[in-house]
Amino acid sequence: MSSRVTVEYDPELLALARRAKQVAVITGAGISSESGIPTFRGAGESGALWKNFRAEELATPQAFARDPELVWEWYDWRREICAASEPNKAHEVVAAMDAHYENFLLITQNVDNLHRRAGSRRLYEIHGNIFRGRCVQTGRSFDLPAPPLDPLPPRSPFADAPARPDIVWFGESYDQEMLGACLDFLAECELVFVIGTSGMVPIPIYLADHARKHGAVIVDVNPEVSGATEIAAHYWQGRAGDALPPFWEQI
Numbered sequence: 248m249s250s251r252v253t254v255e256y257d258p259e260l261l262a263l264a265r266r267a268k269q270v271a272v273i274t275g276a277g278i279s280s281e282s283g284i285p286t287f288r289g290a291g292e293s294g295a296l297w298k299n300f301r302a303e304e305l306a307t308p309q310a311f312a313r314d315p316e317l318v319w320e321w322y323d324w325r326r327e328i329c330a331a332s333e334p335n336k337a338h339e340v341v342a343a344m345d346a347h348y349e350n351f352l353l354i355t356q357n358v359d360n361l362h363r364r365a366g367s368r369r370l371y372e373i374h375g376n377i378f379r380g381r382c383v384q385t386g387r388s389f390d391l392p393a394p395p396l397d398p399l400p401p402r403s404p405f406a407d408a409p410a411r412p413d414i415v416w417f418g419e420s421y422d423q424e425m426l427g428a429c430l431d432f433l434a435e436c437e438l439v440f441v442i443g444t445s446g447m448v449p450i451p452i453y454l455a456d457h458a459r460k461h462g463a464v465i466v467d468v469n470p471e472v473s474g475a476t477e478i479a480a481h482y483w484q485g486r487a488g489d490a491l492p493p494f495w496e497q498i
């Protein structure tokens with residue numbers, strides 16, 4: 248079903264998007280929902296419920312310590328969904344921005360690999376990538392074989408130790424070096440798009456606000472009012488796949 252989109256083709260915004268030299272995009276689960284990957288939140292959505300567990304009950308170090316097999320099974324289920332999904336038009340626009348702008352950075356909370364598959368090259372996956380595992384002993388990450396994993400849970404290829412998903416879980420800290428690089432880049436940005444993030448995880452809004460305080464114009468793209476809406480100069484109320492392509496055609 249296609250939602251009605253009111254894209255605000257503000258002439259000043261179009262002019263800014265055409266002349267800008269430094270642009271960032273911050274994405275959340277919403278940009279992948281049109282590819283068929285469930286978000287965790289959003290009105291009327293069932294979310295990524297699996298065997299009646301909510302994500303917050305499984306994506307934690309405590310859950311992994313209690314039952315690693317269960318957590319790996321959940322990730323294997325999600326990996327299957329991600330592997331069977333295709334990047335959508337919004338991912339393609341973000342990849343086109345990467346190719347177009349001199350200085351560009353994509354900061355994604357998504358772990359689904361769809362941005363890379365769409366062609367994005369300059370990106371930070373601040374929550375990790377579902378197709379990678381991490382050795383619990385050495386901290387080194389590695390590519391996982393295609394799902395379904397066998398054995399499950401997988402072992403580390405680097406040490407006689409178990410592996411965990413290479414994901415930043417609820418309650419864990421971010422890679423500070425990566426975050427610092429994001430903040431430095433955002434401080435120099437003229438334009439920042441925040442796409443499909445609820446703001447329930449606060450870091451993307453913090454990052455966007457940092458850019459705004461340093462002079463960037465913020466565009467929030469989301470069918471629902473989000474944590475980014477109030478700091479955005481432009482709110483495009485609609486689905487990313489509807490709102491972004493007609494805008495980008497004019498750049």
Ligand code: NAD
Pocket residue numbers: 274275276277278279280281284285286287288289290295356357358359360374442443444445446447448468469470471473485486487488
């Ligand atoms: P979220 O699940 O909290 O919120 C999703 C947001 O996307 C909502 O605000 C919703 O209104 C919006 N949305 C839904 N459909 C949209 C569309 N077609 N276009 C634009 N926006 C749309 O997602 P979040 O803020 O990213 O936070 C959840 C965390 O869970 C993330 O940090 C992420 O790491 C993880 N997660 C990742 C994936 C993925 O990799 N695809 C999926 C689910 C959750």
